Amino acid sequence: MKKIVTTLPLSPRKNADLGYYSVPLLADIIASFMGTYVVHAVNILGSKKLVSQDVDMHFKMLNHLCISSQLHWRDTDEQWDVALSRLFYFGSMQGWVFQDERIVMACPCGKVEFLANESTLSEIHGKRKVYKVQDGVATCLLCGNTATPRMTRCLLVRLPDLVPDIVVIPKYAAVEWNQLTRDIVGREILVSRIRETGIHAEFMGKRFNIDIDFAWKLFLERLYAKGFQCSCMVVGHKTLKHALSVTLLNSLIGIPTPEFVVSVPYFSLDFGIRPVESAEKLVNCHGGTSLRWLLSMAIGCAQKEITLQSKLIYLIAHSIGVTFNTKNDSPELLLVDAFWKEFNAQRIQRILSQMRRGKLDDLISIELHFASVLGLSSRSL
Numbered sequence: 001m002k003k004i005v006t007t008l009p010l011s012p013r014k015n016a017d018l019g020y021y022s023v024p025l026l027a028d029i030i031a032s033f034m035g036t037y038v039v040h041a042v043n044i045l046g047s048k049k050l051v052s053q054d055v056d057m058h059f060k061m062l063n064h065l066c067i068s069s070q071l072h073w074r075d076t077d078e079q080w081d082v083a084l085s086r087l088f089y090f091g092s093m094q095g096w097v098f099q100d101e102r103i104v105m106a107c108p109c110g111k112v113e114f115l116a117n118e119s120t121l122s123e124i125h126g127k128r129k130v131y132k133v134q135d136g137v138a139t140c141l142l143c144g145n146t147a148t149p150r151m152t153r154c155l156l157v158r159l160p161d162l163v164p165d166i167v168v169i170p171k172y173a174a175v176e177w178n179q180l181t182r183d184i185v186g187r188e189i190l191v192s193r194i195r196e197t198g199i200h201a202e203f204m205g206k207r208f209n210i211d212i213d214f215a216w217k218l219f220l221e222r223l224y225a226k227g228f229q230c231s232c233m234v235v236g237h238k239t240l241k242h243a244l245s246v247t248l249l250n251s252l253i254g255i256p257t258p259e260f261v262v263s264v265p266y267f268s269l270d271f272g273i274r275p276v277e278s279a280e281k282l283v284n285c286h287g288g289t290s291l292r293w294l295l296s297m298a299i300g301c302a303q304k305e306i307t308l309q310s311k312l313i314y315l316i317a318h319s320i321g322v323t324f325n326t327k328n329d330s331p332e333l334l335l336v337d338a339f340w341k342e343f344n345a346q347r348i349q350r351i352l353s354q355m356r357r358g359k360l361d362d363l364i365s366i367e368l369h370f371a372s373v374l375g376l377s378s379r380s381l
Contacts, residue, residue, distance in 0.1 A: 011044075083218075084201035157189050299348070
């Protein structure tokens with residue numbers, strides 16, 4: 001079984017900002033320091049706007065940024081009907097998968113579909129992803145129509161009461177993780193859908209449409225079946241709840257859970273009065289190596305957001321055009337929590353400053369290893 005670092009499945013974006021690639025880059029760097037493999041996962045199912053060229057461009061951009069991968073996992077590559085039918089049979093034997101008649105709130109367009117209970121119809125949680133609740137009425141944010149109750153046979157999963165012991169980084173994410181845990185543990189979740197989803201499963205002689213989001217959250221189980229065990233999961237700060245759901249589902253199935261979950265801050269560039277440039281345009285203008293160094297400054301960040309000046313790209317380009325006279329044959333490996341404490345934007349800028357001034361002898365072994373992981377380029381940049 002190969003130990004891996006992986007991202008949550010990302011949805012490929014057209015003309016993405018540079019910050020979008022901070023999650024896969026940090027997963028790549030973390031894997032290098034852990035001495036393990038990295039897997040980059042994408043979520044394609046359910047997106048009508050994506051075409052195969054968009055997915056190809058996503059992985060092409062990873063290559064431009066020198067982001068390596070042991071495996072590119074796509075949710076469209078799995079035989080979900082077979083995998084889910086087997087999983088639900090196993091879950092029913094364990095007691096955490098069952099079917100029942102329930103009242104489901106659904107809107108005309110089908111995007112909103114949830115169990116009607118006190119929690120889901122509460123206004124306390126504010127706006128959800130696809131619907132809002134006001135005066136006890138749920139309204140779809142996509143079609144604008146009211147969700148109405150409907151009694152239907154549902155396929156349900158009961159989440160465990162206990163969450164596996166996982167180190168969540170940084171501290172704000174650990175606090176949020178614990179808050180989410182109190183809200184979600186032991187809850188029954190609706191995994192079937194009234195509408196056609198394109199993914200189906202047989203259970204107790206009945207065919208169910210399965211929620212696409214539930215399917216891709218089983219990606220760690222699918223990777224495990226291929227011989228990959230996740231040691232660390234790297235996510236964006238807005239997808240921490242998804243990471244918790246993935247972890248809880250893993251524990252139900254019996255798959256080893258990750259030791260670490262790293263929440264990466266939202267990364268943005270300040271271009272001043274100039275128009276914001278896409279990641280693709282930045283790569284074409286500056287190459288991938290300088291941008292790797294720039295994105296790496298999200299490491300060690302204790303806040304949910306980090307904004308850097310775009311002029312840093314030019315400063316970095318004039319710092320990394322050096323070569324090392326010494327070869328580090330035995331790089332120092334670090335677990336994620338130690339890595340996150342060792343490096344931050346200030347230390348990375350100090351490393352760049354020493355490289356720019358030609359004072360490589362002032363860099364210690366672990367800093368040299370960091371520089372080799374991030375990469376060097378020629379002065380012509």
